[in-house]
Amino acid sequence: EFNGGKSNHATVELVPLQGTTLNQFFQETEVIHSKIQLFQSSIAEVEQLFDKNLNSRANSETTKQLEDKTRETNNLSTEIYDRLRxxxxxxxxxxxxxxxxxxxxxxxxxxxQFKDAVSKLQNVQYQNGQKSKESVARQYRIANPGATDEDIRRLVEEDKSGAFSQQLLQQARGQQAVAALSSVQSRQNELQQLQESIVELAQLYKQLEHLISDQDLAFQQIEASVYNAHSDIEKADVLVGAALDDGIAARKKKWMVLGIVVLIIIIILIIGAAQDPLKFWLSALSEVAGSFRYITTDDSSTERLTIKGAFRDSIKLLQKIQATVQCQALDESKELRED
Incomplete structure (x- = not known):
């Protein structure tokens, strides 16, 4: 987190995102949206407090308000980032x-929206840094009218420990010079914290860009997964439809074969009924029963019967019954001759 430019991780209470349902997703996005709006408002307050602090000659109350609001804003930005992740x-x-x-x-x-808000905060921090540098330069020139541009640059950019400004303060003569250099020291500390805050904010912005890039990659993977799933479903529908069609066709074929065989048997029975011998009927019924069991079996080979095969088997059955009838007729003729 950012604590006036100093790294200080604040404790942020986050509710674990279960996030697998769409309702939970929209609830979380509403929370994030409201926090982004609060973040945008905090940025505006930071900007106003900085201008107020800059013109208040290092008023301690205003400075504290600025530090608190800056800390709050930076903590909020981290929370939003974590929620988006x-x-x-x-x-x-x-x-x-x-x-x-x-x-x-x-x-x-x-x-x-969050990226734009972070960019806005970066710009505010940068502008505040420029204003702080200008304020330090003005105060230093008041304390030391003969200061060179190099002295000011060294004071603003290199004196991070404050040793140079402390040395100037000890050498100052006059009440106005002492007051001016004291203000320079205060502004210098604020500027150093602000610069560190800008660096850490830049890191957050970079992380946010990586997050957005990861989101794009994640959505590409999801899109590919969804497309593949949709394609698999379509293929499955086609296969199921084909299987149903094959099943219907197989059942139709089975019943057609059965119908043809029954029809042929009826014709045979009608022809054989003219002679009306008892042995004929018993033999015919026996052959019909065997054929019927063959046709109605659930064996997989029977499912593959064709109409052509049914005719062939029916003709064989007819020939067998005719042969039986002829044999019976010959037997009866022999019996008559013997008598």
């Missing part, structure tokens, strides 16, 4: 195109 991780669990589209639009919008 958690949201991105939760988005990786998406598996439907509709939810993917909704999440992508909302997450991208929030990330852009």
């Amino acid at each position: 958690a949201l991105t991780e939760a988005n990786m669990k998406v598996r439907t195109k509709d939810e993917y589209d909704q999440r992508k639009l909302r997450t991208t919008t929030l990330s852009k």
Whole structure:
């Protein structure tokens, strides 16, 4: 976190994002959106307090307000970043195109809003830094009218320990010079903290850009996953439809074969009924029963019967029954001759 430019990680209470449902997603985005709005308001307050502090000759109360608001703003920026990162991780669990589209639009919008706000804070911090440098230069020239540009540059850019300004303060003569150099020291400390804050804010901005890049990559992976799933579903539908069609065709074929065989058997029975021998009927019924069991079996080979095969088998059955009838007729003729 940023604490006046000093690294100090603040404790931020975050509710773990379960984030696998769309309702949870939208609830979290509403929280993030409200915090981004608060972050934008805090940036404006930081800017106002800095201008007020700059013109108040290092008023301790104003300085404290500025430090507190800066700390609050920086902590808020870190919390928003963490929430967006958690949201991105939760988005990786998406598996439907509709939810993917909704999440992508909302997450991208929030990330852009936050990135713009961080950029605004960067600009405010930079402008505040420039104003602080100008204030230090003015105060130093009051204390030392003969100061060179190199003295001012050294004071502003190189005197991070404050040793140079302390030396100038000890050498100062007159009440006005002492007051001016004391103000220079105060502004110099503020400037150093501000510069460190700018560096850390730049790091956050860089992390945010990486996060947005990761979001793009994540959404590309999700989009590919959703597309593949949709394609697999379409292929499965085609295969299921083909299987159903094959099943229907197989059942139709089975019943057609059965119908043809039954029809042929009926014809045979009608022809054989003219002679009406008892042995004929018993033999025919026996052959029909065997054929019927063969046709109605669930064996996989029977499922592959063709109409042509049915005709062939039916003709064989007819020939077998005719042969039986002829044999019976010959037996009866022999019996008659013997008598």
